[in-house]
Amino acid sequence: MLADGDNTELGEKGTNISGGQKQRISVARAVYSNADVYILDDPLSAVDAHVGKDLFENVIGNSGMLKNKTRILVTHAVHWLPLVDNIIVMDGGKISEYGTYDQLMTRNGVFAQFLLQHLENEASQEDLDDPEIKWIRDNMLEQVEIVTSEGGNSEVSDSPSTSARLKKSRKKRLRRRQLSSMSVTQSQVMQDKTHVSMATNKQQGLVSDETIQEGSVKPKVTKDYLKAMGVFWVIISMATMLLYHVVSVYSMFWLTYWTEDPFLRNQSNVVEQEYSQASIFYLIIYAVMGLVQGVAIFVGYYLSLTKIIQASSVFHNRMLYSVLRSPMAFFDTVPVGRILNRFSSDVDMLDNRFPDIFRMWIYNALTTVAGxxxxxxxxxxxxxxxIPTIIIIGFMLHYYMPTARKLRRFEAVTRSPIFNHLSETLTGSTVIRSYRCNSRFVKEAANRIDTNSAFFFGANNGNRWISIRLQLFGNIIVLVVILLAVTSDILNGGQLGLAITYAVQVTWSMNEVVWSILEMEMSSVAAERINEYMDLPSEADWTGGKVAPPLNWPETGIIEYDKYATRYRSGLELVLKGISFKINHGEKIGVVGRTGAGKSSLALSLFRIIESAVGDISIDGVRIADLGLHPLRTRITILPQDPVLFSGTLRMNIDPLGTFSDEEIWRAIDYAHLKNFVTSQSEGLMYDCGEAGQNLSVGQRQLVCLARTLLNKTKILILDEATAAVDMETDALIQLTIRSQFADCTILTIAHRLNTVMDYDRVMVLDQGRIKEFDEPRELLKNKEGIFHTMAKDAGLI
Structure with a gap:
């Protein structure tokens, strides 16, 4: 059903596929491993009832692909429990019951009571959308009511009348296969049509290729870098460095004048006072020049190096700001390894390598010129x-530079896949170990490192090509100078010695200056790559906007959509298609619909995570498109489907900005039903949640997010399937808290369980980005031809 079949490109961590598709890929990977024992950790949780049935019957069940394998299945889909061989009931970390389904049912214990509560209170559209599954659940409910209504002991449960009823139920369950062959519902047909339409559209590449610049480093990069350093300080630094070399050269001439002074060369003048005065004069001037050189070189190097570090810091901060302000579409198409590469290797190049190269370049360049x-x-x-030698070297440098620059760019680009692979390996380390794929990932890492090393080796060893030629021409200069010195009758000893000294020095410095130029150019590639990420497309203004909302905005929480349409990024189809509606003050609105109907997009549009293509959204009469993102997003609260926690303490995760007192935090924890857990921990609020909250269960993470929501209570609350990943008990606690603590707020709930929104003021039914129905639940139920009525009927709510 995917656009390009098994060649469909998956984004990082599967960003372009749904949770159900991720789970099915995971099941397929498990089946493909062809193991003897399978541990299936809730593989049916993120798929709808139809797909769950197919997975169970064709893969997991006793008639599926794994029928001859040992399968340990953890599941919340209790309607499949009659079809498993044995059931282990866990309670408080211990096994409370064990046996077949019929054995556990006849005991009327923890399992039977759990089934009764679950089947009566957890009727959901997704679980009961299929007639077969609905029949199984109804049959289970009838059976468990028989057992629980006739007493809580095994004697009553094992009575003849009860056994007869259980046998009758088992006969009914034999009809499951016959019903399965006939259960093709209208929703399945619609889903198949959707899949066909998806298959006809070829998928565009999701992850964008990393760009490689062409030609020399753009003047804009150099301009931005000089501005970051400070043009004034750059001029001062260069002037002091130039002063150092001028004085250094003149000091060498001063020594020549000193040694060639006729008065001082005459030894008979040693006893005269003028001799000592002349010597002292030459010595003082030489000492002053040495002092000037010391001060100039210190000031020049200090300014240049500190300003280079300053420029690197400016580049880093501007890149960080640009990346953090980028829209979510950027992170969907750019792997995290590519971003890490810029923030690590490229920034390190500017921080550490570039200052040393610049210091060597400026010193050797001025030394060569002076020589x-x-x-x-x-x-x-x-x-x-x-002069001809310098011209030849210039041509050689011009010939070699493009190759060296290109190699450096390839080396930088091929470094990103190493970071990507490392990130994915660390994230999926448990899966890699489980499937014993260590060697394959080690080999892949080695291949990516080899590819990068090839360019790194070429970029660094290519310098030897030009270095040999530079040394050759430098030696030619020394040879000519010495030959002329030997054959010349014009030059005196001091001038000859000075010429030969600088000829040898130029040979070395010329090699170093060319090497420095090459390294400077290749290091500038890092500045170029950082500069590229400094000007990324950004979200709207953070604190600006055309209007500033009132301090207490929104006062009522009235939300109005006017012919609103949006898409996730340019080139994609609209996900909301010209919807219009109004939500009044304090209304509780439920939003329902199938996957891809546009439910989550509706929530994202309120926060302007995705921007409007057509139409407007207003809150209390203020167009949110005219507001800055910060005042907008801080006035709306969301409880997301996936609980987001960070490495740190419980207090930090509940109050990240540290704006609330301990008393307020404890009150929020109490309302979130976490108080017993927190008080049981010796650290209390300082309890370490671990990376991404791994020290907490999924339900506890959601309750922590609920506590955070209670602290930042606003007039508008968005619930994006907030209870999809939690158990029934946690779901009930969250719903109870929301109804009591947000009674005066406007609530927009994206629901996957219809019973969650049956008592809401109104229910919105979305389908393919359009509003199909929007009214009070009782009014929608009156329309027997409506979508909501059909969903409620399939869910067993009417």
């Missing part, structure tokens, strides 16, 4: 050799 000037001044004839 060439000294040689030409001492012996102008050397220009005939040095």
């Amino acid at each position: 060439v000037i000294v040689i030409i001044v001492c012996a102008p004839i050397f220009a005939a050799v040095i």
